[in-house]
Amino acid sequence: MALKVEVYQKEKVRPSSPTPKTLRSHKLCLLDMMVGNFYHPFVFFYNSGAGPGRHDYDELKESLSKTLSVLYPLAGRIKDRSTIDCNDEGADFVRANVTNTDLAEFLRRHPKLEHLRQLLPLDPYPNAIDPAQPMLAVQVNRFRCGGTAVGFCTWHGVADAGGMTGMLNTLAAINRGEEPTNSGGGLVVDATAIFPPGNFAIFLQSMSNNAAVAPPKRKHYTSKRFVFSKQDIERLRRNQSDHSDMKHHRRPSRVEALSAFLWAAVIRATLLANPSLKAHLLTHVVNLRKKLNPPLPSHCLGNINQVTRAGWKVVAGAGAGQRVTAESLVGRVVEAIDKVTNEYVREMHVEGGYLRAILAHSKEYDNKDETKMLRITSVCKFPFGEVDFGWGKPIRIGMGHKLEDLALFWDTEDGGIEVSVGLEDEVMWNLDKDMEFHAYVSFAQIVSESSCPQRSAL
Template structure:
């Protein structure tokens, strides 16, 4: 049964105090511009409880939040600038008329999650009239609430979203932000946007490649610890891998095994991780400041050099850790001199003659952040849903008791092979399909 969502109110929420003229133009960095083709869509689900869900309070606290994070109330001026003109964020109220919260969460589908969003997260193209932030508050018949966010990726990576959520929720709880200073920084001086223009390259638009399936997998703490212990090789003078490193390597190996029967011409596969740079830079930046303050690192599996069809996750975890560990302040600053970072991105697939020879899987981890603690005064969310189109992408999120929930999107044939991989499923405590290739994904508006 398709979810029915009725929007009954939509308004523009502006900052409670005007942004000074001296802060009118917010410059985008190179990394902002590369990421700026879509919105980050997340939905936080809350049970009805002792605390009333006061939506007027949400709107008022959002006004105060936008005064601190003023670029989120602005509009695109040109390819490298946000005009902080206090146009505001979209704030939408809606009712889910044919479903209780518990019914939806028993088997959540991406098409239903998209119905709860305030706008299409993949507009083509994004333009100057569109907001940087849109929020839709969805009420269920049972009294539960789903707060859905679409945050323009050009202004916010995962850590920046946590900064928005922490600031807004603290104000809504009546506590005020703990450390509002430094939430808006000028990262364009570090990651110079001129590199993108001088190269003649532009960020590619998001394209839905169609025949992809998406599933969510839950890995329990005990099984993740088993992987960490299995992959720990003290004789090689390596530290014990982190939860994310161990699980990334485990999933990466399983995906390569799943691809090879479909694509025997595969010569190289890359695992791409995003490393948060805020505390790695010297001087460090605020841990939750706006922007895309990350570095992309890639670990490589080479069919000829690494044994062809024999894929060893214990070996790959060393590649993952090595790629992540090399990211230091000096390395990052050197990479961003004379177009180094952009050239590295553009050159990575040049040696391969056709698309079948080179594939990749990107991992975006929200673990060890406060993503699962977003509390407006109603308690922590009982679940977080993703509105992303998942194509060769895995998103990691913390779950209770130290486990990790992974949403992953793969070509349909590859996902079918992954489902048959008993070595993979021996570590999975729960799995569920969230999207099939035939689904039409749209928002309610």
């Protein structure tokens, strides 16, 4: 059934108090500049309240205005690739009605990507940077039953998942009538001293030259949700601890164990589809806020994270017949993540070292016809489920990301993990036939099918 969403009002929300002139220019660090022109597209669903005025959108708009005074870069506009002009232009605030379904019915059908996108205030993947584009846009959608879906698009260049949870819970606390945690300047930091931009223009040109040698082929992808229970994840951890060839003796975390398990299954499925792929890479996004010394605020704005890489290569002559298991990969995953320490991060960012490392890695795996990468971003333990505007905690959280060889990990209420992953059609078809993989899956659902890829990142 098609979803009918009728937008009836669009307006700008400006900060409740003007940003001081001394704070008008917010410098982006190297990690902010590298993520590209994308938005975080999240939708939070709330049951209807006890009274008709419980979900007060005017009150939420006022709270957003106060939030923009605290998190003032979100009310600004991009000035160049390295600066946000904190000019108080404001955020977009959109109101809409869902006219043909109740919230419970909508969620019972397990909404697909195209339905979630209708609940967002803008396209999360614009083609180019527009100086007029907002850093933040919000859409409140009222269902027939009185339930609400609040869609957020937050520009990735100003906030990663940690920064977005800081914004969301600040907004929620203000709407509940409370003082936000870490109010004032605590959630806005200058990270350029730790992650200096360096000569980013030359880096972009070098990467562009490398890409021009072999332009990527347009491919079709299928995205699915897989849910793994707490018990099955614990079983994976035990198996990997008992039977792996890990150099490290510590037990893998939930995310590490599931990452190795998923990566192994995807490699098996990929080799069946394309045996010529000799090198397989796994990347992880590691939150650096607590790893740095001194640490940064746990939910400050910015992209305070580093990408780690683990690799696996096909043994010559083995081809598709080579057996790959989670037990054989988990040590590589753990080793790559453990390498990210305060000392390692700071050394990597001295005099353009991080950019040089990326270029060197790109050249090492420059044969794209023989290399396949799976990217994993985990938001487990981030407090997205705590976003309570005074309406109760969200009963479901949806994502509007377009997935291309990308997996997103979420906590479930029972301590398990939900995985949303997008793979090429044939690879996903092979994964669906992998009984070793599905022996641990408690729920699976197609999110979107056969769509041309759009780049996405957290």
